[in-house]
Amino acid sequence: DTGVSQNPRHKITKRGQNVTFRCDPISEHNRLYWYRQTLGQGPEFLTYFQNEAQLEKSRLLSDRFSAERPKGSFSTLEIQRTEQGDSAMYLCASSSRLSGGSYNEQFFGPGTRLTVL
Amino acid sequence: AQKITQTQPGMFVQEKEAVTLDCTYDTSDPSYGLFWYKQPSSGEMIFLIYQGSYDQQNATEGRYSLNFQKARKSANLVISASQLGDSAMYFCAMSRAFFGNEKLTFGTGTRLTIIP
Numbered sequence: 726d727t728g729v730s731q732n733p734r735h736k737i738t739k740r741g742q743n744v745t746f747r748c749d750p751i752s753e754h755n756r757l758y759w760y761r762q763t764l765g766q767g768p769e770f771l772t773y774f775q776n777e778a779q780l781e782k783s784r785l786l787s788d789r790f791s792a793e794r795p796k797g798s799f800s801t802l803e804i805q806r807t808e809q810g811d812s813a814m815y816l817c818a819s820s821s822r823l824s825g826g827s828y829n830e831q832f833f834g835p836g837t838r839l840t841v842l
Numbered sequence: 843a844q845k846i847t848q849t850q851p852g853m854f855v856q857e858k859e860a861v862t863l864d865c866t867y868d869t870s871d872p873s874y875g876l877f878w879y880k881q882p883s884s885g886e887m888i889f890l891i892y893q894g895s896y897d898q899q900n901a902t903e904g905r906y907s908l909n910f911q912k913a914r915k916s917a918n919l920v921i922s923a924s925q926l927g928d929s930a931m932y933f934c935a936m937s938r939a940f941f942g943n944e945k946l947t948f949g950t951g952t953r954l955t956i957i958p
Contacts, residue, residue, distance in 0.1 A: 833888075836886070
């Protein structure tokens with residue numbers, strides 16, 4: 726299967742610890758997105774990359790959050806000094822720019838569920 | 843800023859009936875894209891259908907159709923002949939870019955339950 730993959734699928738950590746998530750997009754996709762989804766809500770945008778360049782960051786992304794996509798392939802999302810409010814599903818998506826006027830849906834991974842105790 | 847409103851937290855529908863999920867949006871952008879995603883209990887977001895703001899015709903994809911009323915700023919999803927496997931959360935979303943290649947703004951979703 727060549728869909729978007731995310732690791733780990735589940736992460737339980739204690740408040741104050743650092744965590745890192747990884748996302749592997751579909752191989753030919755040049756755009757990669759991170760979203761956060763809390764219980765009962767729709768996904769909220771965090772940040773996105775075009776190749777290795779981080780093009781936009783949400784105000785939701787505090788100084789404790791950092792994302793990288795060093796070689797324009799996989800991406801990591803790190804949360805430092807986790808807080809209980811960081812407990813959520815972290816979703817990664819990727820898309821490619823197609824020619825000819827076609828639309829570009831985002832393909833989502835299965836997500837990483839973070840629980841901060 | 844863009845905003846999506848889904849006013850139906852939950853819906854129960856008899857199998858084989860058609861169902862309409864409501865979505866209204868607000869944006870000042872002249873061009874935009876509208877998307878519907880399905881999220882089963884497994885958690886993965888599955889793309890269903892897309893409508894561009896300049897598209898003259900309503901989008902259709904198999905049993906899914908999008909009832910796009912630009913003047914009313916609504917983009918309702920219609921599922922025909924519902925099946926048990928349609929039970930899931932459904933999210934309406936929009937993108938600033940006509941082709942959707944930028945961040946998505948999602949609504950709060952509608953939980954659809956199909957009754958046998």
